[in-house]
Amino acid sequence: MTTVASASNISLNGDFPDLSDELVSELVSSIDHVGYGVVPDYLEQRELDRLRTFVEASVRAAGNQYVSFTGCADLADTPLERMANSAVFRRLCTRVYEGATGNRAPDQPYYQILRCLTGASGERHSLRFHYDSYVLTVLLPICVPEGQHSGRLIMVPNVRPVRKWYAQNLIDKLLIDNSLTQFLLKRLAQTQSSRLARLKMEPGSLYFFSGYRSIHTNEPCDPDKIRTTALFHYVDPHIGSRLKRALRGSGPL
Ligand SMILES: O=C(O)CCC(=O)C(=O)O
Ligand SMILES: [Fe+2]
Incomplete structure (x- = not known):
């Protein structure tokens, strides 16, 4: 079994690369068995270069400190805005979601x-697990x-199912979001445990995983790098969920 969908089957149609149903099944099976699936070289080099220029300018403007952007408002005319609006990319996400969960993908x-x-x-x-x-x-x-110190993505894949009730999800999250569990997970990350997947990522490739089902975080990178x-x-x-709505405003729960 491979964790990598071969780029050779990808067809270009003026939008982002499309994947055959066979490759989508491979991705789904890889997420299921290994915890993640990879589509190599999804973005063209020239688009990656444009994004890097944008990132470097943003980091400079932020005083060479951590900066993040939520949503598309600040990403106008970047490949990330195009991805967010791409029908082909959306279809890829819905097919992976449907394959992985067996449910119809909602329009969210x-x-x-x-x-x-x-x-x-x-x-x-x-x-921050x-x-x-x-x-x-x-x-x-x-x-x-x-x-x-490349800042690998690390994860304990697929440790919980998608919960039926928001309250169960909340309990799961609280069990992770405390200093004892964080300490134990950091200790685990320092061992060679095979429970943990460690991904040194390739720029421009796409990584799919169930962030809901998997405990994950990124390792730090050298502070003088981006x-x-x-x-x-x-x-x-x-x-x-009504409970979720009621709790909104009390943090990222
Ligand atoms: O940047 C990463 O590698 C992971 C970030 C993440 O897990 C998140 O934003 O939910
Ligand atoms: Fe995450």
């Missing part, structure tokens, strides 16, 4: 973030530092 917007880690503040945004609030996470690395990832989170299974 992405929760999109661009994270630029650098400097001392980059470290504070690293090794969590579950995402969205079932499917699609991660596009844009800048990955060379060398030992590590940038774009994330498309897709499908909040608790979107209709």
